[in-house]
């Protein structure tokens with residue numbers, strides 16, 4: 087090890103950065119010097135100084151016993167608090183849960199201190215009671231909430247415990263998160279998510295978290311809150327009304343990420359009083375719309391307030407960012423607000439630990455790009471047997487996985503199936519959601535017993551089997567902010583056939599990694615015959631390529647994509663750093679440490 091220069095940093099909070107390693111002094115006296123080797127960078131420090139590094143300390147030179155010498159080794163980076171109504175795998179109804187599952191560990195791997203906060207909908211096996219209880223005002227009552235915690239993949243997973251979450255959803259984490267049945271909200275959702283936002287603002291100050299090797303104690307106030315979708319839109323408002331006027335969180339900032347603008351949190355205007363916000367916030371919520379539910383006309387709109395009161399607005403793909411400002415149909419009447427604030431799109435990554443053909447726990451045959459052509463037919467046969475279709479590896483299989491709502495276009499697909507089912511093809515549709523659409527799935531099997539199956543369940547194992555065994559995945563969305571299904575499919579050599587919208591445009595290249603069907607009509611009440619034809623003709627076009635060298639090439643192109651959270655996490659870092667929160671430093675090019683180790687795998 088080469089000798090390192092001893093830096094003379096003895097004043098309070100002086101700091102030096104070198105290749106992503108930062109040292110700051112929090113004590114005045116420097117008694118001895120020592121050399122720490124941190125990842126690939128060698129730095130010199132004084133004993134008694136706070137050593138802040140963004141990576142695992144590999145070796146310490148000149149220090150007999152690091153622990154006894156009270157070197158505090160921790161990451162500097164940023165302190166990030168992700169807030170959401172779902173966090174996978176503990177709670178997940180769709181892609182939001184996936185993002186909260188995958189992006190935070192990627193940020194932590196890059197040296198940032200990262201917490202997620204979500205409701206405790208169930209008795210999660212691995213989350214312990216911190217015994218920290220706080221009182222919050224919700225509506226006209228005072229409510230006690232408690233924090234539960236576990237530490238996984240470098241992330242503090244914090245769960246907010248209150249009967250409003252646990253009693254409603256107990257034992258059913260994949261459903262009932264938002265309402266008793268799909269499409270119906272719980273009456274008290276505003277109170278529930280007000281509690282979540284307030285609890286998220288308290289957590290960094292009141293929780294003394296010490297599970298990490300590198301960080302300890304409360305997160306403090308120099309944090310960035312990353313709010314996700316309408317359920318978290320009150321957070322920037324409470325920050326400004328309850329904390330900053332009291333001199334708290336003065337440097338904290340809020341980034342607000344839109345995963346789906348179709349859900350905005352529109353409620354009766356009089357409900358503003360439930361939120362316990364000063365009147366000057368009313369204008370940010372004020373919204374006129376023509377829809378009748380819950381009342382016609384003037385309403386409050388949570389997402390509008392989230393957009394106006396946050397410091398940075400993001401969404402989950404660049405193309406969706408463009409669509410959102412393009413007009414009222416795609417911006418769902420918030421396009422004018424977004425044009426004012428501006429919005430940045432970063433394509434989601436996906437969890438490459440969960441979605442890897444080499445390690446997939448739901449498939450009996452593992453494969454990579456060199457063995458895909460021999461492995462896939464075997465998995466396809468297992469899939470056909472599982473759903474009760476004729477077992478024949480020579481028949482191309484098309485899969486669909488998604489929430490059954492107008493967004494996902496399962497109704498357009500149902501209308502298109504008769505137009506291509508005469509081909510040599512089988513189709514398997516997996517999804518849950520609106521009852522009428524679930525019924526359409528049940529009818530598939532009756533109409534085409536040898537060719538089609540519809541499974542109206544939330545079934546993770548079957549989702550993995552479809553992606554591993556099917557030749558194509560179809561994503562006929564009317565709109566799709568990013569879309570994770572096509573990302574999950576590509577590493578398995580399952581070729582996407584997608585509508586040309588949102589992240590599907592950014593992630594699937596026509597003729598190279600898949601097939602584009604063109605943009606669909608976003609009117610949800612009608613099934614446009616033009617879109618039905620677009621599905622049928624594109625599926626036929628894809629079937630014509632099946633089994634040719636061009637198709638094998640497409641499979642290889644799909645499998646060669648880098649789709650992990652690594653690159654998106656770096657982009658997120660750049661944006662969040664630019665918010666200029668005090669003490670924020672860049673991270674490093676880190677790797678997750680043993681993400682599949684037993685203690686890192688969540689057991690909800």
Ligand SMILES: Nc1ncnc2c1ncn2[C@@H]1O[C@H](COP(=O)(O)OP(=O)(O)O[C@H]2O[C@H](CO)[C@@H](O)[C@H](O)[C@H]2O)[C@@H](O)[C@H]1O
Pocket residue numbers: 179180181182184185345346402434487488489516517518543544545546549566567568569570571574
């Ligand atoms: N029946 C079923 N059984 C098992 N698993 C099922 C399932 N139905 C869906 N899934 C899983 O749920 C996830 C859905 O991901 P999407 O991106 O399509 O979700 P969604 O529209 O909810 O998310 C929103 O947020 C995400 C995240 O930002 C955006 O990608 C997206 O465009 C936006 O609409 C995938 O992991 C999929 O495998």
